[in-house]
Amino acid sequence: MFRYVDNVRSRDPFDSFLSRVNILLWVLLINVSAIAQLTTPDSTKNTAAHANQKQLAMEISGFILADVIYDFKQMDAKWFDVPRPTKLPAYKDQFAPGAQTYFSVRETRFITKGYASTPLGLLSTWFEFDLFGSGADAGQTTFHLRHAYGELGKFGAGQTWSPFVDADVFPNALEYWGPNGMPNIRNLQIRYMPIQGDTKLTIALEKPGGTADEGLYSDRIELQNVKPHFTIPDLSAEYRCGRSWGYVELAGILRQLKWKDLDSTGKDLSGKATGWGLTLSSKIKVLQKDAIHIQAVYGQGIENYIRDAPSDVGIKTIGTSSIEGIALPVIGFVSYYDHYWNKKFSSTIGYSFVDIKNSNAQSPSAFRKGDYAMTNLIYSPDKNVLFELELQYLKRKNFSDGWSTDDPRIQFTFRFNFSQKFYRPA
Numbered sequence: 001m002f003r004y005v006d007n008v009r010s011r012d013p014f015d016s017f018l019s020r021v022n023i024l025l026w027v028l029l030i031n032v033s034a035i036a037q038l039t040t041p042d043s044t045k046n047t048a049a050h051a052n053q054k055q056l057a058m059e060i061s062g063f064i065l066a067d068v069i070y071d072f073k074q075m076d077a078k079w080f081d082v083p084r085p086t087k088l089p090a091y092k093d094q095f096a097p098g099a100q101t102y103f104s105v106r107e108t109r110f111i112t113k114g115y116a117s118t119p120l121g122l123l124s125t126w127f128e129f130d131l132f133g134s135g136a137d138a139g140q141t142t143f144h145l146r147h148a149y150g151e152l153g154k155f156g157a158g159q160t161w162s163p164f165v166d167a168d169v170f171p172n173a174l175e176y177w178g179p180n181g182m183p184n185i186r187n188l189q190i191r192y193m194p195i196q197g198d199t200k201l202t203i204a205l206e207k208p209g210g211t212a213d214e215g216l217y218s219d220r221i222e223l224q225n226v227k228p229h230f231t232i233p234d235l236s237a238e239y240r241c242g243r244s245w246g247y248v249e250l251a252g253i254l255r256q257l258k259w260k261d262l263d264s265t266g267k268d269l270s271g272k273a274t275g276w277g278l279t280l281s282s283k284i285k286v287l288q289k290d291a292i293h294i295q296a297v298y299g300q301g302i303e304n305y306i307r308d309a310p311s312d313v314g315i316k317t318i319g320t321s322s323i324e325g326i327a328l329p330v331i332g333f334v335s336y337y338d339h340y341w342n343k344k345f346s347s348t349i350g351y352s353f354v355d356i357k358n359s360n361a362q363s364p365s366a367f368r369k370g371d372y373a374m375t376n377l378i379y380s381p382d383k384n385v386l387f388e389l390e391l392q393y394l395k396r397k398n399f400s401d402g403w404s405t406d407d408p409r410i411q412f413t414f415r416f417n418f419s420q421k422f423y424r425p426a
Helices: 013-035 047-053 221-225
Strands: 054-071 100-104 109-118 121-132 141-152 155-161 186-195 200-206 226-228 234-243 246-261 271-286 290-300 313-318 322-327 329-340 345-356 367-382 385-398 404-425
Touching: 109 141, 221 226, 246 322, 271 322, 271 329
Parallel strands: none
Antiparallel strands: 054 100, 054 109, 054 404, 109 121, 121 141, 141 155, 155 186, 186 200, 200 234, 226 246, 234 246, 246 271, 271 290, 290 329, 313 322, 329 345, 345 367, 367 385, 385 404
């Protein structure tokens, strides 16, 4: 079958380091050049009057975030600082030894947003990165692009949240990864937004991609020449109905997963499958500041859009000798409650899961279901300073070998925010 990854080639570590430094230098030069032409509200004697005469041009913000984690059992070391049930051991002592302490600053984040008036409407840009290595850089503290997105009026293009994602479902927690089972992907796209505001409608064409689990046939030579063949973009859309009590949102995704057999000497294993999904989500305001976050998602072949779900395609055996690829069904659910004890203390508590309907030719140790529960206490002595104690509980269940395992974790997080706005003459 196929395993899709971004176009990342093996590269010399020093060349990789230099390329990242070069990117950061360009970003800093652009910012310094722009800032040199702007002023901050503190640069005048009358801040209020100054702000009324100026137009917001740029915002620089972000935070320094440090985690200290105690993991009572075992977790894949490349993902030590995020609670992912898929990264728990698939068999006894796969990631031994357990009971370890970890430190991390990979969630530290830098954000730049720009604003400019044009004859076509407001132009807004969003550039954001953190230090959370993934893909070929999994486990490393390195440059990781989150958003590179521009929006002009009702049109947008670049990398940002897919319309299939409801980012407001994320509960009041400082932990980077968050609940599993919810759509959560920042994808390259072009989008059209005919309705904007608290009530909104968004339609997008997105970069296609996906992964396959060859399962019991992973060592078959015939599958080595089967490659991904993405010919059309994914289609996504969302509609949110905003009200004084919160909102309700319905979103959908439609995609084609296609693969091509490049070996013309044997049986042609080329094929395709249709991926689709629907998600319904809501944030409901309770009391003065509390909120309920809830989301349910169902689909087939959409796992790479869902937090901590594995492969989109699995192998199915037909009869005694024939195989085919099928889109794997997936169910996800998230439910959390945010509570604010007072101006300085807040908490959240909740549960989520992701459940895969495996194909009959997947390995018995393939991931089937992951559960995630979390509660925390956040103390914020100042708007720019937050301390968090978080308790996490993860559980993994395999497809058919009877294996399941859990992992309780304690996490301490220290977050220090920074931000500055810059204005240009109106």
